[in-house]
Amino acid sequence: MESGVGVDSYGPATRLLKGGPNSIALQSYAAANTNISYTITNATDLANFIAGQVQDGRPYTVDGNNKVTVTYRAGSIFINSTNYVLAGDTVYVNLRSTAQATKGTIPQPESDLNWYPSIQAYNAGVVASTGSFQSRPISDQDIVTYPEMCFIKAEVYMRKGDKANAYTAYRQGIQANMDKMQAKLTEWQAGGYAATNPDMAPMNTAEINAYMASNAVCQSAGDLSMSDIMLQKYIALGASIENYNDMRRFNFSAGNVGGFGVVYPGYQRGPLFTGTAQLTGGSPQDVRYWMRRWQLPPVYEIQYNSINTAALNAHATDPNIWSMPVWWDCATDDEYFGYLKP
Numbered sequence: 001m002e003s004g005v006g007v008d009s010y011g012p013a014t015r016l017l018k019g020g021p022n023s024i025a026l027q028s029y030a031a032a033n034t035n036i037s038y039t040i041t042n043a044t045d046l047a048n049f050i051a052g053q054v055q056d057g058r059p060y061t062v063d064g065n066n067k068v069t070v071t072y073r074a075g076s077i078f079i080n081s082t083n084y085v086l087a088g089d090t091v092y093v094n095l096r097s098t099a100q101a102t103k104g105t106i107p108q109p110e111s112d113l114n115w116y117p118s119i120q121a122y123n124a125g126v127v128a129s130t131g132s133f134q135s136r137p138i139s140d141q142d143i144v145t146y147p148e149m150c151f152i153k154a155e156v157y158m159r160k161g162d163k164a165n166a167y168t169a170y171r172q173g174i175q176a177n178m179d180k181m182q183a184k185l186t187e188w189q190a191g192g193y194a195a196t197n198p199d200m201a202p203m204n205t206a207e208i209n210a211y212m213a214s215n216a217v218c219q220s221a222g223d224l225s226m227s228d229i230m231l232q233k234y235i236a237l238g239a240s241i242e243n244y245n246d247m248r249r250f251n252f253s254a255g256n257v258g259g260f261g262v263v264y265p266g267y268q269r270g271p272l273f274t275g276t277a278q279l280t281g282g283s284p285q286d287v288r289y290w291m292r293r294w295q296l297p298p299v300y301e302i303q304y305n306s307i308n309t310a311a312l313n314a315h316a317t318d319p320n321i322w323s324m325p326v327w328w329d330c331a332t333d334d335e336y337f338g339y340l341k342p
Contacts, residue, residue, distance in 0.1 A: 005091045010268045017271050019085045027090050027128045028080040029121035030072045037069040038084035049084055077117070077128060097131025111192040113137065113200075130199045133181060134238040138193075140184065142240065147177040151233035158226055159258070167221035170229050174217060177236035178208050226250075226260035234264075248292055249328060254284040278320040288323040295321050314342040 009016060040046040046066055053060045059071040070087070072078040079086045096115040098108065106122045108114070113136050115129040116122040133139065142148075150173030157166035185202040188194060194201035211217065218228040230246055237243050247264055255262035269290070281289025295316075296302055301309050302317050309316045315324060330336040 006093055010266070010270055015085075015089075019083075025079050025081055025086050025089060026096070027077045027094070027117050029117040029124070029126055029128075030074055030076050030078055031118070031120040032074050034072045034074075034078065035069055036072065036078070036080070036082060036087075037067055038082055038087065039065070039067050040084050041066050045084070049087070052088060075124060075126065077121075077126065094129035095132045095135050096129040097136045099137035112196040113193060114197055130197050133184075133199075136200075138188070142237075145177075145180065145236075147173045147180060147236045148233070148240075148242070150176055151229060151236065154229045155226070155233075158224070158229060158260075163221045163224050166229070167218070167224045170218065170224060170232065171212075173236060174212065174232050178203070178212075182208075226258075227263045227265065230263050248290070248326070251329075252284065252290050254290070256285050278323075280320050280323055287325055287329065288320070291322050292326055292329065293322055293324060313340050315340070 038049070040049055046068070049068060050060065050062065053068075053070055058073070061069045063069075068084070077090045079089050081087075094115070097113050098106075098115045099113070100110060106116055106119050108116070108122060113131055114127045115131065116126065117128050121128065150169050154166045154169035154173060157163070157169060182202055185194075185200060188200040189202060213219070217232070218224045230250065233246065234243050247267070249257070250260070250263040251257045253262050253264045253267040257263070268284075281287070283289060296309060306317075313321075313324075315321055318324075324339055325336065327333075327336045330339075
């Protein structure tokens with residue numbers, strides 16, 4: 001199993017910017033020693049690349065044409081590409097999980113949801129990804145949960161200025177999510193999944209208690225902020241679309257809603273957004289800066305239902321419709337309907 005390193009897809013994202021939007025690649029398994037040659041013309045990149053091979057203990061050679069040939073030893077995970085930018089991507093977290101319908105010819109049992117790059121990797125016990133709590137084929141798909149209700153309650157109290165009750169609901173939401181996850185992990189362990197994937201075993205109670213007492217969780221009602229509430233709600237809801245709705249309501253990281261300050265610190269527009277010409281907002285406080293809605297399906301709605309689409313919103317076919325404010329972004333109805341005019 002590879003070590004896990006995250007990718008900041010909404011910050012500087014040096015790696016993503018260097019590789020471009022089409023640079024995502026899955027790992028491969030080296031059943032035998034495998035040589036890959038990279039041509040690196042940038043002197044700094046060349047030096048850094050070689051330093052990386054030295055640090056990882058891989059054999060390599062360099063010729064006079066800036067060509068580096070690396071040997072990936074048998075039994076290792078590597079990226080099967082001659083693009084040197086991708087070569088180190090095995091360190092990044094891979095959330096891929098395996099289902100019976102998608103595992104192909106790999107003969108893994110139903111209780112093994114790990115992802116293996118090949119049959120050879122499976123036979124060698126080399127796991128490329130264990131999946132994640134919410135992305136496995138046997139994970140729940142939540143519609144509404146008690147932890148979510150706790151965080152909604154905390155937000156309501158915070159808006160009323162009742163920080164004491166907001167804090168109580170906030171802590172209850174975090175603990176309730178831990179309890180919810182623990183119940184599912186216990187179920188998975190009983191089903192035999194933890195035997196091949198330790199990530200599917202219950203959490204250590206001491207570690208839960210340590211987290212609840214850590215700086216990641218607000219420790220007093222007086223210090224509680226709306227950001228504390230919404231960030232913990234973001235964690236608890238995981239892949240829920242409600243996180244996107246919440247972020248729109250608080251204007252992402254603009255910090256100009258309700259006097260609550262920056263609710264989602266560090267959040268920026270993704271650096272790999274390819275429609276640069278449609279980034280019509282100049283700053284996070286600009287009403288046309290953030291992603292607020294989806295464009296209608298281009299065929300079924302815009303093409304075949306164009307008359308009604310245009311009647312609903314004269315700008316429905318605009319390339320930058322995604323940044324047009326929705327009704328809750330506007331102080332009055334007149335302001336909102338003003339955006340809909342031709």
